[in-house]
Amino acid sequence: MATLGIWIAAFLTICIYSFLYRDNPFYRFAEHLLVGMSVGYIIVLTIYFGFIPYAWTPIKNAVTGETSALGFLTLIPICMGLLFFARLSDRHAWLIRYPIAILMGISSGIMIPNALQTDIFAQIRGTLGPYSVIGTLSAFEIVGAILMVVGVVCTLTYFFFSVEHRGPIAGISKVGIAFLMIGFGSAFGNTVMGRVALLIQRVDFLINGWLGTIF
Amino acid sequence: MKQQVPLVLCFLFGIVMILTEFSPHTASQATYKEIANWGRVISPFVFVLAVVTLIQTHWTRIQRRVEHWQYSLVVFFGMIVMVVAGLPYGPQHPAFKWLFNNVQVPMDATMFSLLAFFIASAAYRAFRARTFEATLLLLTAVIVMVGNIPVGDLLWPDAASNARQWILDNPNLSARRGIILGVSLGAISQSIRIILGIERSYLG
Numbered sequence: 001m002a003t004l005g006i007w008i009a010a011f012l013t014i015c016i017y018s019f020l021y022r023d024n025p026f027y028r029f030a031e032h033l034l035v036g037m038s039v040g041y042i043i044v045l046t047i048y049f050g051f052i053p054y055a056w057t058p059i060k061n062a063v064t065g066e067t068s069a070l071g072f073l074t075l076i077p078i079c080m081g082l083l084f085f086a087r088l089s090d091r092h093a094w095l096i097r098y099p100i101a102i103l104m105g106i107s108s109g110i111m112i113p114n115a116l117q118t119d120i121f122a123q124i125r126g127t128l129g130p131y132s133v134i135g136t137l138s139a140f141e142i143v144g145a146i147l148m149v150v151g152v153v154c155t156l157t158y159f160f161f162s163v164e165h166r167g168p169i170a171g172i173s174k175v176g177i178a179f180l181m182i183g184f185g186s187a188f189g190n191t192v193m194g195r196v197a198l199l200i201q202r203v204d205f206l207i208n209g210w211l212g213t214i215f
Numbered sequence: 216m217k218q219q220v221p222l223v224l225c226f227l228f229g230i231v232m233i234l235t236e237f238s239p240h241t242a243s244q245a246t247y248k249e250i251a252n253w254g255r256v257i258s259p260f261v262f263v264l265a266v267v268t269l270i271q272t273h274w275t276r277i278q279r280r281v282e283h284w285q286y287s288l289v290v291f292f293g294m295i296v297m298v299v300a301g302l303p304y305g306p307q308h309p310a311f312k313w314l315f316n317n318v319q320v321p322m323d324a325t326m327f328s329l330l331a332f333f334i335a336s337a338a339y340r341a342f343r344a345r346t347f348e349a350t351l352l353l354l355t356a357v358i359v360m361v362g363n364i365p366v367g368d369l370l371w372p373d374a375a376s377n378a379r380q381w382i383l384d385n386p387n388l389s390a391r392r393g394i395i396l397g398v399s400l401g402a403i404s405q406s407i408r409i410i411l412g413i414e415r416s417y418l419g
Contacts, residue, residue: 001313004317005313005316005317006317008317008318009317009318009321012318012321012322012325013321013322013325016322016325016326016329017325017329019329020329020332028283028286029286029289030322031286031326032286032287032289032290032293033289033290033292033293033318033322034293034319034322034323034326035290035293036289036290036291036292036293036294036295036296036297037293037294037296037297037314037318037319037322038293038319038323039266039269039290039293039294039297040293040294040295040296040297040298040301041297041301041315041319042262043262043266043294043297043298043301043302044297044298044301044302044305044306044311045306046258046259046262047259047302048301048305048306049306050255050256050258050259050262051256051259054252054255054256055256055259073249074256076253077252077253077254077256077257078256078260080253080257080260081256081257081259081260081261082260084257084260084261084264085260085263085264087264088264088267094217097217097221097418097419098220098221098224099257100221100417100418101221101222101224101225101417101418102224102225102228103254103257104225104229104409104417105224105225105226105227105228105229105232105409105410106228106229106232106250106251106253106254107254107406108225108229108232108405108406108407108409108410109228109229109230109231109232109233109236109406109410110232110236110251111402111403111406112233112403112406112407113233113236113237115399115402115403115406116399116403119395119396119398119399120396120399120400120403123392123395123396123399124396126392127389127392144381144384144385147385147386147389148385148388148389148392149389150389151385151386151388151389151390151392151393152389152392152393152396153393154393155389155390155392155393155394155397156393156396156397158393159393159394159397176393177348178347178348178351179386179389179390179393180390180393180394181348181349181351181352181355182351182352182355182382182386182387182390183386183387183390183391183394184352184355184390185351185352185353185354185355185356185359186355186356186359186382186383186387187387188334188338188352188356188359189355189356189357189358189359189360189363190359190363191334192331192334192335192338192356192360193359193360193363193364195327195328195330195331195334196328196331198324198325198327198328198331199328199331201324201328202321202324202325202328205321
């Protein structure tokens, strides 16, 4: 079974790399197979890690008396979920607005305090934190702390469109662009390295994992 | 009925989630947890709808015999194989795990590694150091890449990886913090608009 797995994986890997030459039936086969298998995989995971523990089990436990009748509350989100299927009927498609509105309300309500705590306060604390222990920092670290504040303020100024970017604001915003370019450059560098690491791993598999079993 | 009720529901659920988050009372925390779990209950239904749409799309392709319709059969084949292998006995079943490890993971990894070639060719075309900003982008990318590989430290012992780390920890982090703060402020203001019913585009 292990050898069969290696051969299938090698065949599909070569099928996908064949796209480097040009679009062809082998690539299209692997591409569509990947779509189908990914969907099938998510169906199984959604049922076992989503539907069964969060919808089926609470109702079952409430019916058998293992938990309190509060388990029946799960019927509310189940009904909301079923309303999504109204989209399949032209006459009743408007009913989908109810679950969408409730979900939007829930996610917006969760988002506001969470974004404040994790993104706003935590990021400001991280930016200004070094100044509370500035006496213990080396000269190099102090430069880093100053650079951090300058970078954050300039980047935010670049995204601040309520005032016209002229005069000193234009200058600050230009510095913000420089910081953004450094941020995008490092993101690009890390992405390339990640993809190249994957490429090396696949080539290693083809040479050692697959051809190694033949020769 | 079609417009006002959804807006009222959105407002009520939004306000309840905000208030219960800030109240330490047991009942309040239980309400918050219960409603937050609703999302997990609803998401499988949304996913089923997405799968139904995918099946409809590919079924139509097969029925109309459009170009490359045969590959839609491959989509169904892959989906059915995974569901048959995983649904009766769960995702821990050896057959399901075998398919995942020997078919899906290699294809996923290969598909993403393919991007290495396209990124390289796109970078060759886009990374012309014509302006100061483009030069900065190019230089940062080169330093981060060289600092990531053993050759970098072989050519410039410690300097390459230290320069990379300094860039990631200082100017890169400050730019990211600026972006995160901007995005969060935008998300918060958008959430307030949604709860108050000012933003209604999601109603269609």
